[in-house]
Amino acid sequence: xxxxxALVALANFVLIPATAYGAQLALGALGVTxxxxxxxxxxxxxxxxxxxxxxxxxxxxxxxxxxxxxxxxLPTALLALPVxxxxxxxxxxxxxxxxxxxxxxxxxxxxxxVIASLGVMFVMNGIVRFIIGVDDQRFADGERFIISARDxxxxxxxxxxxxxxxxxxxxxxxxxxxxxxxxWFLNRxxxxxxxxxxxxxxxxxxxxxxxxxxxxxxxxLIVAALATTAGVLYGLDxxxxxxxYFQLLLPIFASAxxxxxxxxxxxxxxxxxxxxSEVAVTYAFRKVVGYLLPESLEPEGLLQLLSTDYKFAxxxxxxxxxxxxxxTGIMKGKSV
Amino acid sequence: xxxxxxxxDRGNNDRSVTGTPVDHMGDPVPAGGHAERxxxxxxxxxxxAMTGGYGGGADILHDCTIAVNPGEIAVIVGPNGAxxxxxxxxxxxxxxxxxxxxxxxxxxxxxxxxxxxVQKGMxxxxxxxxxxxxxxxxxxxxxxxxxxxxxxxxTMEQVYDLFPILREKRDQAAGELSxxxxxxxxVGRALMTKPKVLMLDEPTAGVSPIVxxxxxxxxxxxxxxxxxxxxxxQNARQALxxxxxxxxxxxxxxxxxGTGKDLLADPDVRxxxxxx
Numbered sequence: 032x033x034x035x036x037a038l039v040a041l042a043n044f045v046l047i048p049a050t051a052y053g054a055q056l057a058l059g060a061l062g063v064t065x066x067x068x069x070x071x072x073x074x075x076x077x078x079x080x081x082x083x084x085x086x087x088x089x090x091x092x093x094x095x096x097x098x099x100x101x102x103x104x105l106p107t108a109l110l111a112l113p114v115x116x117x118x119x120x121x122x123x124x125x126x127x128x129x130x131x132x133x134x135x136x137x138x139x140x141x142x143x144x145v146i147a148s149l150g151v152m153f154v155m156n157g158i159v160r161f162i163i164g165v166d167d168q169r170f171a172d173g174e175r176f177i178i179s180a181r182d183x184x185x186x187x188x189x190x191x192x193x194x195x196x197x198x199x200x201x202x203x204x205x206x207x208x209x210x211x212x213x214x215w216f217l218n219r220x221x222x223x224x225x226x227x228x229x230x231x232x233x234x235x236x237x238x239x240x241x242x243x244x245x246x247x248x249x250x251x252l253i254v255a256a257l258a259t260t261a262g263v264l265y266g267l268d269x270x271x272x273x274x275x276y277f278q279l280l281l282p283i284f285a286s287a288x289x290x291x292x293x294x295x296x297x298x299x300x301x302x303x304x305x306x307x308s309e310v311a312v313t314y315a316f317r318k319v320v321g322y323l324l325p326e327s328l329e330p331e332g333l334l335q336l337l338s339t340d341y342k343f344a345x346x347x348x349x350x351x352x353x354x355x356x357x358x359t360g361i362m363k364g365k366s367v
Numbered sequence: 368x369x370x371x372x373x374x375x376d377r378g379n380n381d382r383s384v385t386g387t388p389v390d391h392m393g394d395p396v397p398a399g400g401h402a403e404r405x406x407x408x409x410x411x412x413x414x415x416a417m418t419g420g421y422g423g424g425a426d427i428l429h430d431c432t433i434a435v436n437p438g439e440i441a442v443i444v445g446p447n448g449a450x451x452x453x454x455x456x457x458x459x460x461x462x463x464x465x466x467x468x469x470x471x472x473x474x475x476x477x478x479x480x481x482x483x484x485v486q487k488g489m490x491x492x493x494x495x496x497x498x499x500x501x502x503x504x505x506x507x508x509x510x511x512x513x514x515x516x517x518x519x520x521x522t523m524e525q526v527y528d529l530f531p532i533l534r535e536k537r538d539q540a541a542g543e544l545s546x547x548x549x550x551x552x553x554v555g556r557a558l559m560t561k562p563k564v565l566m567l568d569e570p571t572a573g574v575s576p577i578v579x580x581x582x583x584x585x586x587x588x589x590x591x592x593x594x595x596x597x598x599x600x601q602n603a604r605q606a607l608x609x610x611x612x613x614x615x616x617x618x619x620x621x622x623x624x625g626t627g628k629d630l631l632a633d634p635d636v637r638x639x640x641x642x643x
């Protein structure tokens with residue numbers, strides 16, 4: 032029984048939250064990796080793209096709520112998501128026309144794109160804070176739990192409760208659907224294959240008659256969809272705060288690089304590696320160990336390796352280790 | 368993210384493909400040897416009296432003429448730095464011609480971009496990075512047919528008939544194949560557009576002699592389907608043996624022209640270039 036309790040505690044505090052967080056990181060990292068594969072630069076504005084998309088979704092959600100429209104047990108934000116994706120898509124394409132296309136015509140070095148994206152990041156950052164403010168915004172509604180801790184205890188008779196929140200379940204389901212759609216698109220459709228061809232060998236793609244501007248346009252649209260979805264799922268799971276989204280850039284980059292830049296499967300793997308490590312290293316294992324060991328051996332400390340304040344240090348620790356021993360990432364990607 | 372060499376391993380590193388000027392490709396030299404003019408504008412594909420170089424750089428080609436007719440294999444050979452590949456790229460529109468013209472099937476295409484020439488029916492196989500390594504063999508062929516909106520399955524079957532090993536490995540990543548097989552993928556990709564003329568830049572570079580013989584056999588088979596083939600070759604003797612038409616270039620100009628057999632028999636060519 033104690034063993035089961037330990038297992039439930041572990042699932043409740045580590046496995047479920049880390050899986051949801053990993054799915055959010057994976058979606059974010061997929062966007063970063065797509066831009067790296069096709070446009071060949073590391074997009075620093077990605078975190079703020081997520082923030083922008085989420086902001087649009089929040090505003091539309093509030094509007095829908097004011098009209099009394101809801102999705103019942105599911106969050107209303109799901110209804111607003113397509114609008115958010117569309118508006119973010121327009122913003123990204125606009126940015127490309129105003130900023131990045133100029134550098135493409137100049138055949139600028141990747142580092143110049145990176146710095147330009149840094150500028151774009153500050154602009155988007157400003158737009159979001161100007162429109163919605165810097166404070167925390169909650170926009171989750173509908174049923175809060177799929178399984179609440181108390182229901183679980185009553186159901187199983189265990190001491191330890193297990194809560195499975197709607198936002199966590201939703202994150203996992205939506206992430207699976209998004210990833211399946213993306214891979215179907217990249218591997219099965221003519222346009223998707225032409226994107227992979229462009230990423231693989233640009234010159235040969237040009238010789239084959241693939242139109243680079245079209246590939247770039249579609250890439251931005253997909254990135255808008257991935258970034259907005261990732262941002263909304265994160266916001267539903269935790270809360271929306273522009274600064275947090277800016278900070279999310281760090282674990283997302285770590286995920287993309289750890290998995291192998293330019294490799295979509297790697298981005299997903301990297302997202303989960305980073306999420307599990309972050310959560311596991313900063314979780315206090317005292318409770319889990321307490322169930323497993325006899326009372327006399329019960330630990331006195333918290334058994335927490337690092338305070339949660341240092342969670343970003345974990346991503347970067349892993350990033351350093353992977354880059355030292357496998358510079359192209361776990362799955363084979365491009366080296367930075 | 369320091370913009371180091373990691374960013375530059377993309378594409379086939381052939382700067383002329385995308386038209387970036389190359390600063391320095393060699394010095395202009397007076398035309399050497401004794402060029403003979405081949406027949407004029409009646410050839411199917413002809414690059415006539417081409418003079419030019421990369422970007423704004425010095426001239427590399429000097430009054431150079433290359434032509435090929437259906438059912439023929441034309442081979443460009445010559446010592447290192449003679450401008451063999453450059454001559455072929457000139458025909459394909461990858462460098463600026465200051466003089467001369469390129470005519471395909473009676474149409475003057477001198478001012479078209481390489482991409483537009485592909486649309487006009489020229490198939491080009493670059494020397495390096497000529498396949499999509501991360502994609503399967505079949506996807507490589509599909510990308511070759513990217514501009515075609517009609518059903519290209521029949522063409523794909525023909526390519527598979529021509530290169531049976533590709534049918535066997537159709538679902539394997541092209542980057543995992545051997546050198547000879549990669550070249551077959553590259554040629555197959557170019558054939559997918561149903562080109563009117565096929566141009567190969569050193570198709571046997573870096574493959575073993577046995578594979579080279581096999582590749583030449585395949586190229587002869589492609590030629591039997593009626594497609595004119597223009598080819599640059601490092602392995603001059605073997606290439607001239609299968610050539611209906613041979614061009615020996617020296618310092619960017621026609622030095623000797625004739626059928627492959629004639630050139631092989633020409634004491635001048637043998638002595639100066641084939642090593643006796």
